Amino acid sequence: MSDIKKVVLAYSGGLDTSVIVRWLQETYQCEVVTFTADIGQGEEVEPARAKAAGLGVKEIYVDDLREEFVRDFVFPMFRANTVYEGEYLLGTSIARPLIAKRLIEIANETGADAISHGATGKGNDQVRFELGAYALKPGIKVIAPWREWDLNSREKLMAYCEEHNIPVDFSNKKKKSPYSMDANLLHISYEGGNLEDPWWEAEEDMWRWSVSPEAAPDQPTYIELTYEKGDIVAIDGQAMSPATVLAHLNKVGGENGIGRLDLVENRYVGMKSRGCYETPGGTIMLKAHRAIESLTLDREVAHLKDSLMPKYAEMVYNGYWWSPERKMMQTMIDESQEVVNGKVRVKLYKGNVIVAGRQSDDSLFDEKIATFEDDAGAYDQKDAEGFIKLNALRLRIAANKNRKLG
Template sequence: MAKGDVKKAVLAYSGGLDTSVIVPWLRENYGCEVICFCADLGQAEELEGLEEKALASGASKLIVRDLREEFMRDYILPTLQAGAIYERKYLLGTSFARPIIARHQVLIAEEEGADAVCHGATGKGNDQVRFELTFFALNPRLKIIAPWREWSIKSRQDALDYAAEYNVPVTATAEKIYSRDRNLWHLSHEGGILEDPWNEPEEDMFQISVSPENAPDTPEELTITFVKGVPTAVNGQELGLVPLMDELNRIGGKHGIGRIDLVENRLVGMKSHGVYETPGGTLLYIAHRELESIVLDKETMRAKDRIAIDYADLVYNGRWFTPIREHYDAFVRSTQENMTGEVRFKLYKGNAIVIGRRSPFSLYREDLATFGPDMVYNQKDAEAFIRLYGLSMKVQAFLK
């Protein structure tokens, strides 16, 4: 691609170190107009002063869209309901944020008459794949610019030096140079001392959760209500999706819930070490799983568990806009029809202890499970069942 071919580019802009230096770099190397786009996914105070910074860096405008409701409804909830967890721990907070950003980036490019889209993902990470597969799926005619695969900047220190040269204000420093991604669902931390997986994260790195040691000494009870698989209330108070997520983050963060230290396998073939804070998301995953335990039959739960692994992989690997994800969603939605009920927790120093679950559609029958006398289950019937169930084992034993 000849650099002069680009007239106008839409940059996925966070105001962090990488995207801040991309603005002057695009103008210098492509000579194109740069429109910065920021998706409000719940970054809170990170949005403050963003327009001034973007314009001062050389952008022609900054477009901010509040996508928090869409993010919760169309990306977080399907992944939660699928039970998707990547490599046993990761609740996919960055993974499903990229397709919604890239989708609106494409929409803005079409609205603004831009001929290119640009992202600040490095050539070593997963995000480059997530952005670009979305671009391919939604508008393959747009040119894609990935500065980390082109420029001479090879490290975060190089980026800091470039920012200083072009007077671009950034908050990162050589001492505290974590790469962070924050949204309504989580806050991730990479880089810096975390590049050595033996190092314990510094406590001042954490921003939305306290350490379990510093959490309250008194347990707190919490109840989450679901209607057809959708969380609708906290402690009996009905809330919209966004305020509900904020409330669960507040409560979970206060008790040190949802801190994850993970070495994960990146799509590009290397391992990486990250630390994640997902207080509200952790509570929702546990609550949803516990409600499923009394509502879903055994075969459906097993089928969901098998799909959950594949679903997590496709989300992590950037394949959100694919037919297979839509097919999985159709199955998962059908399993949520009776997922109405409540789950009760006791929160204490990093632990989310489930102490109750109930549903009008519960398949749990106390009259069947009781150890007392009952008129429903004849225990003598178990003998014939066991004989048939173990028949193949007896046959094999006779051969010995």
């Protein structure tokens, strides 16, 4: 890659990516453009601008992407009721295609030859960033320092900083978390440290967004969610933007001990990994969305969506957000959501999300037919006999055959 003149780096402002800036400058003798995204991680991102400038970076991007993140990535994913391996709500996975998209946009704007990221060679994120980048700009070059250098420990990174005069911020006196953490508006994740032992129970003081269910209020909290075409547009009657919706649900969910998850997942690169996640808002969204769909979706549409969901989840997890198959599936999912309108009332209580009511002008629930009381001829129960016999025909044929063979 000796022809590389300019690289766009996904830059957090932390130790790893600050080292990467200098390493790129010295190893590739190239200009570095930094890109820092605010996707709701809860930390101030603007200081990254000064840090990048101090490293000699002249083109610095610090972008607030919170609304785009929820509107164009989180909400479409939740229209599919997406869950990976039965539990994981894909909080880290769904942020990566947005970052890849913005990296490529900035590369186009600045005339950069390559992009770079700080993902390690063992994880899923390298795959997600790079698959997204290649899908959006096939000829882009990618530099992944963790697959090239030998700075594979914190001690080596610190030594590199000292040797190359890279300032390290020691002003934060707070106890450093022993875990590798990633946060955005959808979730916060914890990996590494004691969590690498699957038998180890996570300490209570690890969790940042939620109280424990035991410490949650003794009285339930009720909220009412308004849906339009599968997306929440208001809470308790107050219209909200997508990012505001998720931030509000995170707050009220966390206060009620909702959204904690401890799982062992199968990474795309082939290994199993144990991680803990907090997804309070997403946990509420999934339960409520299924509730409004239960009223408004045709049975076969709902069942087809459910059958396809694991494949959709796998595509998001493995980094294929920008693939033609994900886009095709999204078109079908979004078409199904045209009738997913109405309100859902949920009760939040000590870690539980309980559906307390649902209503919709597009409801397919017909009380005259569903009632156990006199249905006034809306449903002729005698018809069920022929229906059952026809559906039992193959079972009866097989049973008779087996009896003769026995």
